Amino acid sequence: MTVADLLDRARNAKVMIATAESCTGGMVVAALTDIPGSSDVVERGFITYTNQAKQDMLGVRAQTLDTFGAVSEQVAREMADGALAHAPVQLAVSITGIAGPGGSEFKPEGRVCFGLAQIGADTRTETIDFGALGRDNVRRAARDHALALLDTALS
Amino acid sequence: MTVADLLDRARNAKVMIATAESCTGGMVVAALTDIPGSSDVVERGFITYTNQAKQDMLGVRAQTLDTFGAVSEQVAREMADGALAHAPVQLAVSITGIAGPGGSEFKPEGRVCFGLAQIGADTRTETIDFGALGRDNVRRAARDHALALLDTALS
Numbered sequence: 001m002t003v004a005d006l007l008d009r010a011r012n013a014k015v016m017i018a019t020a021e022s023c024t025g026g027m028v029v030a031a032l033t034d035i036p037g038s039s040d041v042v043e044r045g046f047i048t049y050t051n052q053a054k055q056d057m058l059g060v061r062a063q064t065l066d067t068f069g070a071v072s073e074q075v076a077r078e079m080a081d082g083a084l085a086h087a088p089v090q091l092a093v094s095i096t097g098i099a100g101p102g103g104s105e106f107k108p109e110g111r112v113c114f115g116l117a118q119i120g121a122d123t124r125t126e127t128i129d130f131g132a133l134g135r136d137n138v139r140r141a142a143r144d145h146a147l148a149l150l151d152t153a154l155s
Numbered sequence: 156m157t158v159a160d161l162l163d164r165a166r167n168a169k170v171m172i173a174t175a176e177s178c179t180g181g182m183v184v185a186a187l188t189d190i191p192g193s194s195d196v197v198e199r200g201f202i203t204y205t206n207q208a209k210q211d212m213l214g215v216r217a218q219t220l221d222t223f224g225a226v227s228e229q230v231a232r233e234m235a236d237g238a239l240a241h242a243p244v245q246l247a248v249s250i251t252g253i254a255g256p257g258g259s260e261f262k263p264e265g266r267v268c269f270g271l272a273q274i275g276a277d278t279r280t281e282t283i284d285f286g287a288l289g290r291d292n293v294r295r296a297a298r299d300h301a302l303a304l305l306d307t308a309l310s
C-alpha cells in the first residue's frame with residue numbers, strides 16, 4: 001500500500017477524506033498531503049489535541065470522555081463519527097492514544113484506539129497496544145495503521 | 156531554536172497555541188506534538204486543505220478567497236485570526252501556499268503566505284517565495300518558518 005495508491009482509489013471512488021487526530025497530531029493528514037494532487041481527495045483534518053478540542057470540533061461528549069477516558073474506542077468512535085458529520089466527506093479516520101513516554105489514565109504507553117467512519121457503513125473501532133516503543137515509533141506506527149485502515153475501507 | 160524550547164517558552168508564559176494549515180497539511184502541529192508534554196501547550200490544529208474548510212473552520216470569507224485567492228496574505232490573516240477566534244488559545248500561526256509541483260492562480264510554485272495572530276497584538280502577515288525547491292522541500296521550509304514565527308512571538 002502506498003499513499004499515492006490510496007489517494008487514487010479514493011479519487012476514482014469520488015471519496016473525500018477527513019482525519020480526526022489526537023496522539024498523531026496531524027501526521028496522518030500530513031502524510032496524505034505529501035502527495036501532489038491530494039487536494040481533490042483530502043478535505044480537512046481536525047487535530048484535537050485537548051479534550052476541549054474533541055468536544056468543540058467533533059462533538060465528542062464530555063460524558064464519554066469522563067466515563068471512558070480520551071484513549072478509548074468509545075471516544076475514537078465519536079471522533080470518527082464527528083469528522084463525518086462535521087465535514088463534507090465520505091470517509092474519516094480517528095486516532096487517540098498514549099504516545100508516551102509513560103502511560104496515563106491507568107492505560108499503558110503505546111495504546112492507540114482507532115475509528116473508521118464511512119457513509120453507508122457501520123463505524124468500526126479498534127485498539128492496538130503498540131507497546132513502549134518510544135514516542136516517535138508509536139506515533140509513526142499509529143499513522144501507518146490509520147493509513148492502512150483508510151486503504152482497507154477503499155478496497 | 157528548538158521546538159522543545161519554543162514549547163517551554165509558551166508553557167512559562169501560559170500561552171496555548173493553535174495552527175491553521177493549508178499547504179503544510181498538519182506538519183506544523185505534528186512537529187509541535189513531537190515533543191513529550193506538548194499537550195499543555197498545543198491546543199488544536201485546523202487543517203483546512205479546501206476552501207470550504209477554510210470557511211467552515213476558520214471563518215475565512217468567500218469574498219476574500221474569490222478576490223485574492225487562497226494563497227494570499229489576506230487569507231492567511233483571516234486564517235490566523237479565525238484560529239484565535241475559534242480556539243481557546245493566545246497564539247496562532249497560519250500557512251497557505253503552493254507546494255507544487257507547478258504554480259497556480261497565476262502565482263509561482265514555492266510561494267507561501269503566513270499569518271501570526273496573538274492576543275493583544277496586531278496580526279502580522281508575510282509572503283515568502285521559497286522557489287521551485289520541490290514539494291517536500293517547500294513544505295518543510297514552510298513548516299520551519301511557521302515554527303520560527305511562533306518562536307519569535309514568544310521571545
